[in-house]
Amino acid sequence: MEVILAISIGLLYAISVYLLLRRSIVKLILGIMFLSNATNLLVFTAGGLTHGKPAFIEQEQQTPPENIADPLPQALILTAIVIGFGLIAFTLVLTYKYHSVSGTEDLDQVKETDKFE
Amino acid sequence: MITLPILIPFASIILLLLFKNIVFKRFISITATLLLLVSSIYLLNIVHVQGIQVMHVGNWPAPMGIPLVIDMFSAIMLVMSGIIGICISIFSTSNVGRQRELYHFHPLFNALLLGVNGAFITGDIFNLFVWFEVMLMASFCLLVLGNEKAQLEGAIKYITLSLLSSFFFIAGIGLIYGETGTLNMADLARIIKEDNSMLMNTSAMLFFIAFGIKAAMFPFFYWLPASYHTPPVAVSALFAGLLTKVGVYGLIRSFTLFFIHNTSFWHTLLLVTAGATMLIGVLMAASQNDIRRILSFHIISQIGYMIMGLGIFTPLGIAGAIYFIFHNVMAKTNTFLVAGILNHLKGSYHLKTLRGVYNERPLVALLFFIPAMALAGLPPLSGFFGKFLLVKAGLESQQYVISFFALLVSIITLFSMIKIWNKAFWQEDQNTPTAKTKLSIALALPCIVLASLSIALGIGASFFIDLTTIAAEQLLNPDHYIKAILGGATP
Numbered sequence: 001m002e003v004i005l006a007i008s009i010g011l012l013y014a015i016s017v018y019l020l021l022r023r024s025i026v027k028l029i030l031g032i033m034f035l036s037n038a039t040n041l042l043v044f045t046a047g048g049l050t051h052g053k054p055a056f057i058e059q060e061q062q063t064p065p066e067n068i069a070d071p072l073p074q075a076l077i078l079t080a081i082v083i084g085f086g087l088i089a090f091t092l093v094l095t096y097k098y099h100s101v102s103g104t105e106d107l108d109q110v111k112e113t114d115k116f117e
Numbered sequence: 118m119i120t121l122p123i124l125i126p127f128a129s130i131i132l133l134l135l136f137k138n139i140v141f142k143r144f145i146s147i148t149a150t151l152l153l154l155v156s157s158i159y160l161l162n163i164v165h166v167q168g169i170q171v172m173h174v175g176n177w178p179a180p181m182g183i184p185l186v187i188d189m190f191s192a193i194m195l196v197m198s199g200i201i202g203i204c205i206s207i208f209s210t211s212n213v214g215r216q217r218e219l220y221h222f223h224p225l226f227n228a229l230l231l232g233v234n235g236a237f238i239t240g241d242i243f244n245l246f247v248w249f250e251v252m253l254m255a256s257f258c259l260l261v262l263g264n265e266k267a268q269l270e271g272a273i274k275y276i277t278l279s280l281l282s283s284f285f286f287i288a289g290i291g292l293i294y295g296e297t298g299t300l301n302m303a304d305l306a307r308i309i310k311e312d313n314s315m316l317m318n319t320s321a322m323l324f325f326i327a328f329g330i331k332a333a334m335f336p337f338f339y340w341l342p343a344s345y346h347t348p349p350v351a352v353s354a355l356f357a358g359l360l361t362k363v364g365v366y367g368l369i370r371s372f373t374l375f376f377i378h379n380t381s382f383w384h385t386l387l388l389v390t391a392g393a394t395m396l397i398g399v400l401m402a403a404s405q406n407d408i409r410r411i412l413s414f415h416i417i418s419q420i421g422y423m424i425m426g427l428g429i430f431t432p433l434g435i436a437g438a439i440y441f442i443f444h445n446v447m448a449k450t451n452t453f454l455v456a457g458i459l460n461h462l463k464g465s466y467h468l469k470t471l472r473g474v475y476n477e478r479p480l481v482a483l484l485f486f487i488p489a490m491a492l493a494g495l496p497p498l499s500g501f502f503g504k505f506l507l508v509k510a511g512l513e514s515q516q517y518v519i520s521f522f523a524l525l526v527s528i529i530t531l532f533s534m535i536k537i538w539n540k541a542f543w544q545e546d547q548n549t550p551t552a553k554t555k556l557s558i559a560l561a562l563p564c565i566v567l568a569s570l571s572i573a574l575g576i577g578a579s580f581f582i583d584l585t586t587i588a589a590e591q592l593l594n595p596d597h598y599i600k601a602i603l604g605g606a607t608p
Contacts, residue, residue: 025273028277032277032280032281035280035281035284036280036284039284039287039288039291040287042288042291042292043287043288043290043291043294044291045295046291046292046294046295046296047291047294047295048295072294072300073291073294076243076287076290076291076294079243079247080287083247083250083283086254087250087253087254087276087280087283090254090257090258090276091276091280094257094261094269094272094273094276095273097261097264097269098266098269098270098273101264101266101269102266102269102270110270110273110274112266112267112270113267113270113271113274113343113344113346113347114342114343116404116405
């Protein structure tokens, strides 16, 4: 299972780097989305995979049994997904506003604020 | 008690959203930041007398729950953010404009303070990430508030790189959790101290890049000069003062507490990037002509000094770095605010058109002169002692190259400050002077306060150096920090 996840994380990172290097702003945002998902999967895999053992304990038990799934990485990813969602939504609106003001979607044209006067 | 730096901005955000009246909004904002400053000075006093303060949120014992911790370093940072908060909240009342104030400038400003203070007092690395995001989200909104084209464009660059750094940060956190099974900083420090076979270098590099982007260190700084000059100057000054310093805080915290192996590699890397950051930042500043862009590049250059103190890694070096952060935040915010005053008076930020301020407004010239010379490091102003401590620490630990660069960069900083001074202040204005614009007290007061702090930091340097030395000792002996959080007993 780890091998499949590791390969897919690598694939997602590769896609995101490719998209981040394109000139279109929309592709840049898609690249950021892929990067966020690759990172979430990485956190999930690094936290350790446990097959078929839910993250619950019996009512009368005080301490968790051996080999229980760790709920913390899932909580971390949930937080990261929510934050990532908010940020991506903000970025999309920003791109829309920028496009309506400047009429361009080409990152090579986005150089006004770096101009040397 | 120690939740006050978080609770006060949070309460004021809620209150601010209830009122539509601008006067109420200003009143709430100024009152809240004043309370924030008072409570952080009170906390500094408590930490000074009683040692490290800890609160376990929700009464979950460490390392299960999230602790809030204030040690000397955090307390100094909190006082700093309190001072900047009150200055910006006063300055913004006559700088950002009615429209922006109506569209929630004040709540966003308080949200930024909330995120910054949260980052300073949390004792959990994932919680640190969440506070970073609170701060970043507020800064994104403040940056684009007003929807000018330049603002939107700067925001695209700033947001893309900030998001990249957030993802590097969270990847580093995930790898640390996989390796050690804990997110609590003190627990992490304990585990890493006992077992030095841990594979921490990947996480350390991810943290280094993530904080490096946020602190605008050498290879990662391009977002800063592209975006900081676009919003109103009150917002620029707020960003210049606080945002990058949170990145530096993260670097100092993580590299003194839990990335403590392979020191020869990491400290060399920190020193090399510090030197490059200083030199490249100041050289790019020297070639600019827009005051705000000159000052933006200076931020980068000064970040190098803070990283240098961390890279030297002696008590004196760290104490110097903390002193330098405090001095730099005061002086840098002040120069930005004075640039805003110049724009109010003359309608320009550009050295080609700004002329003759010294003749017309000697007081404004003085207000610029003090922080500019403090940044360049002239005695008896605050910058001199910061640089003195850092260079002394460098020479004592035989880091001659970085000490040489620190002194060289200091001279070029002086050169570019004199460039602004000569053109904007001393050169005669050929145009017939127009009717004098009135300088409102709300614009002048924050600059006067910050300038007098720059002088006070210089004259009363020994008192402040004592405080930063305590902070440095706490940082370099993490046993107290670990014991304060984990309660001595190993769980």
